[in-house]
Amino acid sequence: MSTTTRGRADRRPSITDVAKRAGVSVGTVSNVLNRPDQVSDSTRDRVLVAIEELQFVRNASARQLRAGTIQTVGAIVLDIANPFFTEVARGVEDRLAADEYTLMLSSSDEDPEREARYLRLFEEHGVQGVMVTPSAGSLDALLALRDRGIDVVLLDTTSPVDDISSVAVDDVRGGALAVEHLVGLGHTRIAFINGPQTIKQCVDRREGVLAALTGAGLDPASALVEITIGSLNAEGGEEGVNRLLAAEGDRPTAMFCVNDLTALGALRALRAHGVAIPAEMAVVGYDDVVFASMLTVPLTSVRQPTHQLGWTAADLLLRQRSEGAAFQHQRVQFQPELVVRGSSDPSA
Amino acid sequence: MSTTTRGRADRRPSITDVAKRAGVSVGTVSNVLNRPDQVSDSTRDRVLVAIEELQFVRNASARQLRAGTIQTVGAIVLDIANPFFTEVARGVEDRLAADEYTLMLSSSDEDPEREARYLRLFEEHGVQGVMVTPSAGSLDALLALRDRGIDVVLLDTTSPVDDISSVAVDDVRGGALAVEHLVGLGHTRIAFINGPQTIKQCVDRREGVLAALTGAGLDPASALVEITIGSLNAEGGEEGVNRLLAAEGDRPTAMFCVNDLTALGALRALRAHGVAIPAEMAVVGYDDVVFASMLTVPLTSVRQPTHQLGWTAADLLLRQRSEGAAFQHQRVQFQPELVVRGSSDPSA
DNA sequence: GCAGGATAGTGAATCGATTCATAGCGCACA
DNA sequence: TGTGCGCTATGAATCGATTCACTATCCTGC
Incomplete structure (x- = not known):
C-alpha cells in the first residue's frame, strides 16, 4: 500500500538541520548552495549528502526576506483564456527568460477588484515590476506602485501619462x-x-x-x-x-x-x-x-503582433530596471492589419 | 512631468516603521492588521493613518516565513494555451476560491524539465499541495514530494499508485x-x-x-x-x-x-x-x-467534462488536507463522450 | 477600598537563509 | 623563526511579520 514514508513531515528540514547532520556550520551550507567553489571538495560532498538524505529544499520565503527582492515580474491580462493574451504572455516569457526572470501571470477577468487584488499580491511578494492591461480607474494605483519602486509597463494600452511606459497596438x-x-x-x-x-x-x-x-x-x-x-x-x-x-x-x-x-x-x-x-x-x-x-x-x-507586443513590454520593463534613472519612458505603438475573409466579403 | 515622487524607494516601509510613526509597538500594528477588534478605536485609527501615510504593504515573505505555510496550491498543466486546460484551470480556481485558497498556475509545455523546475519552485514557496498533469518519469519526484508533506493530486491522468489520488477522463x-x-x-x-x-x-x-x-x-x-x-x-x-x-x-x-x-x-x-x-x-x-x-x-x-475535472481535483486536494490520515485516496474517472459533426460524417 | 476580571498594549523570541567580519590553518618566502 | 597570504570555515546579525507571555489600566461589585 504505502511506500516508505516518513509520515506527514513535522517540519521541513532547514539549513540548520543540514548543517548539524553534515557537522558544519550553517554558513558553510549556505556557501555550498550559493558559492560552491569556496568550499573544499570533501566538505561540499558531505553537505550534499546531508541535503540528499534530509531531502532538503530551500525555503523561498526566508531567502526572499533576506534578499529583499526576487527576479520576478508580474503580469495581469484581461482574460487568460483568450488566445490573444496567451500569445502575448508567451512573448513576455520569452523576453524574461533571457534575463532569467520568472513570470507570475494572472487574469483580471476584466474585474477591477481582481486586478487590484493581484496587484497587491504581487507587491506583497516583492516582484520587481508589473505589466498590466489595466481597467479604468486603476491608473492612480499604478502610479503609486511605481512610486513605491515597482516598475510598471502598460500592456496593450497606450499610457495616459509621460512617466509610465506602454506597449500597445493602435x-x-x-x-x-x-x-x-x-x-x-x-x-x-x-x-x-x-x-x-x-x-x-x-x-x-x-x-x-x-x-x-x-x-x-x-x-x-x-x-x-x-x-x-x-x-x-x-x-x-x-x-x-x-x-x-x-x-x-x-x-x-x-x-x-x-x-x-x-x-x-x-x-x-x-x-x-x-x-x-x-x-x-x-x-x-x-x-x-x-x-x-x-x-x-x-x-x-x-x-x-501579439508575440512582439509581449516581448517588447517585457523588454521595456527590464531595461527600465537596468538603466535606472537614465531610462526614457516611451509609448510603443504597433499598427494593426485587416485580414479580409469570407465572413464579410463573399469574394474573399 | 513627474508627479510627487519619493524617488525609487530606498526600502519598503516595514511594520516597525509604521509602529514608530503611530507611536505604538509592532505587536499592536500586527494586531490592527490581523485582529482589529482587539485594538481600541483610537489606536486603530492612528495605526491606519500611519499605514496610509507610509503606503505600507505587508511583506509576504516575512509572513510566510513565520507562518510556515500559505493558503496556496500549485497546478502544472501541459499547455496553458490549450482551451481544454484553461477550462480545467477555471474549475480548479472555482473550487479553491470556496476555501480561500490561491492558485499558482504554470504550463510545463510537455517538458519534464520545466515540470520539475516548477515543482521545485512551488515547493520552495511552500504551497500546501500540487495538481499535476505529469510527464513520464516524474512519478518518483511526486511521491517524494508527497512524503515531504505536500499533497499531490494527478490531473487528467489516472494514478499508477494507490496512495496518490487522481482525477481523469477515460x-x-x-x-x-x-x-x-x-x-x-x-x-x-x-x-x-x-x-x-x-x-x-x-x-x-x-x-x-x-x-x-x-x-x-x-x-x-x-x-x-x-x-x-x-x-x-x-x-x-x-x-x-x-x-x-x-x-x-x-x-x-x-x-x-x-x-x-x-x-x-x-x-x-x-x-x-x-x-x-x-x-x-x-x-x-x-x-x-x-x-x-x-x-x-x-x-x-x-x-x-473540463470544469468538473478541475473542480474535482481541487476538491480532492483540499479534502485530503482537511481530513488528514482519514482521507481515502481515490481514482476518479469520468467518461468521455463522442460528438459527431461534419468533419467525419457528411450527414451530421 | 480592594479583589477579580476584562481590556489594551508591549516587546522579545521566532521562522530560515544569507552575509560578513573573523579566525584557524597551512604554506611560501624572507 | 616569523610574517603574510590564501584558503576554509565559522556563527552572530539581519530581513519583517507574528505570536504570546506579560504588564498596565480601568471597571465592576461587594
Whole structure:
C-alpha cells in the first residue's frame, strides 16, 4: 500500500538541520548552495549528502526576506483564456527568460477588484515590476506602485501619462479599419458588439468606429447600433447577438465584434437564428486568433503582433530596471492589419 | 512631468516603521492588521493613518516565513494555451476560491524539465499541495514530494499508485470512441496523429485506438498509420499532416488527432493540400474545445467534462488536507463522450 | 477600598537563509 | 623563526511579520 514514508513531515528540514547532520556550520551550507567553489571538495560532498538524505529544499520565503527582492515580474491580462493574451504572455516569457526572470501571470477577468487584488499580491511578494492591461480607474494605483519602486509597463494600452511606459497596438486605427472595410462593402447600418467603456481597448476601437463612419459621411446615430456586453468572450458574443436580434428597428447588415472570441459566440448565435453570413450579416472580429481562418465562415479580423507586443513590454520593463534613472519612458505603438475573409466579403 | 515622487524607494516601509510613526509597538500594528477588534478605536485609527501615510504593504515573505505555510496550491498543466486546460484551470480556481485558497498556475509545455523546475519552485514557496498533469518519469519526484508533506493530486491522468489520488477522463475509452466511429463509417485505413509516448494521455488514447481496431477485426499493422509529433498544438498538427501526405503508401481515408488544437492545424494543412473533408479525409479531434463546432467543417470530437475535472481535483486536494490520515485516496474517472459533426460524417 | 476580571498594549523570541567580519590553518618566502 | 597570504570555515546579525507571555489600566461589585 504505502511506500516508505516518513509520515506527514513535522517540519521541513532547514539549513540548520543540514548543517548539524553534515557537522558544519550553517554558513558553510549556505556557501555550498550559493558559492560552491569556496568550499573544499570533501566538505561540499558531505553537505550534499546531508541535503540528499534530509531531502532538503530551500525555503523561498526566508531567502526572499533576506534578499529583499526576487527576479520576478508580474503580469495581469484581461482574460487568460483568450488566445490573444496567451500569445502575448508567451512573448513576455520569452523576453524574461533571457534575463532569467520568472513570470507570475494572472487574469483580471476584466474585474477591477481582481486586478487590484493581484496587484497587491504581487507587491506583497516583492516582484520587481508589473505589466498590466489595466481597467479604468486603476491608473492612480499604478502610479503609486511605481512610486513605491515597482516598475510598471502598460500592456496593450497606450499610457495616459509621460512617466509610465506602454506597449500597445493602435486600437483606434484597428476599429476604423474594421468599419471602413464594412462601409466599403456598402453597409450603412452596422452593429458594434462592444465591451464596457471601462476597458480602454473598447473605448479606442469605438472611437475608430465612429471616426470611420463619420469619415464616410454616415451619421453614427442612425448607422450604428451599439450593444454593450458584460464579458468579452463567446458567451458575451451570443448574448450580444440575441439582444440585437430581439431589438426593434431595422436589423443591421453588418457587425463588428470587439474581439474574435466574441465574434465566435456571435457567429454561433447568428447561425442558431438562421442568419446567413455574410449575405444577411457581414461579421468582422478582432485579434485574428489561431482559429479565425478556420471557421465555418472564415472570419475577417484585425490582426495584431501579439508575440512582439509581449516581448517588447517585457523588454521595456527590464531595461527600465537596468538603466535606472537614465531610462526614457516611451509609448510603443504597433499598427494593426485587416485580414479580409469570407465572413464579410463573399469574394474573399 | 513627474508627479510627487519619493524617488525609487530606498526600502519598503516595514511594520516597525509604521509602529514608530503611530507611536505604538509592532505587536499592536500586527494586531490592527490581523485582529482589529482587539485594538481600541483610537489606536486603530492612528495605526491606519500611519499605514496610509507610509503606503505600507505587508511583506509576504516575512509572513510566510513565520507562518510556515500559505493558503496556496500549485497546478502544472501541459499547455496553458490549450482551451481544454484553461477550462480545467477555471474549475480548479472555482473550487479553491470556496476555501480561500490561491492558485499558482504554470504550463510545463510537455517538458519534464520545466515540470520539475516548477515543482521545485512551488515547493520552495511552500504551497500546501500540487495538481499535476505529469510527464513520464516524474512519478518518483511526486511521491517524494508527497512524503515531504505536500499533497499531490494527478490531473487528467489516472494514478499508477494507490496512495496518490487522481482525477481523469477515460482516455482509453475516448480513443476507442473516436476510432470505433471511424471504423463504423467504413474506414479501414486510419491515420493517428499522436504525441510522444512520454505523455500518458497519448499512451492511453493509443491503447483505445488499437483496441477499437482489433475489436473490429482490423490489423493495426496495416490499418493504422501513426505519426508522432513533437508538440500537441496547431503547429504539430500541420507538421503531422505534411509528413503524412509526403509519406509513401496508401493514403489513409480518416484521421484521428490527439486533441483539437492538433486537429485545427491538421485541418489547415489538409486544406492547403486541397484534401476534401470528410470526402477524402475524415477527421476526428479530442476535447471538443469552444471553437470545434464552429469550424469550416465542424469538427467531430471527444468531449470531456473540463470544469468538473478541475473542480474535482481541487476538491480532492483540499479534502485530503482537511481530513488528514482519514482521507481515502481515490481514482476518479469520468467518461468521455463522442460528438459527431461534419468533419467525419457528411450527414451530421 | 480592594479583589477579580476584562481590556489594551508591549516587546522579545521566532521562522530560515544569507552575509560578513573573523579566525584557524597551512604554506611560501624572507 | 616569523610574517603574510590564501584558503576554509565559522556563527552572530539581519530581513519583517507574528505570536504570546506579560504588564498596565480601568471597571465592576461587594
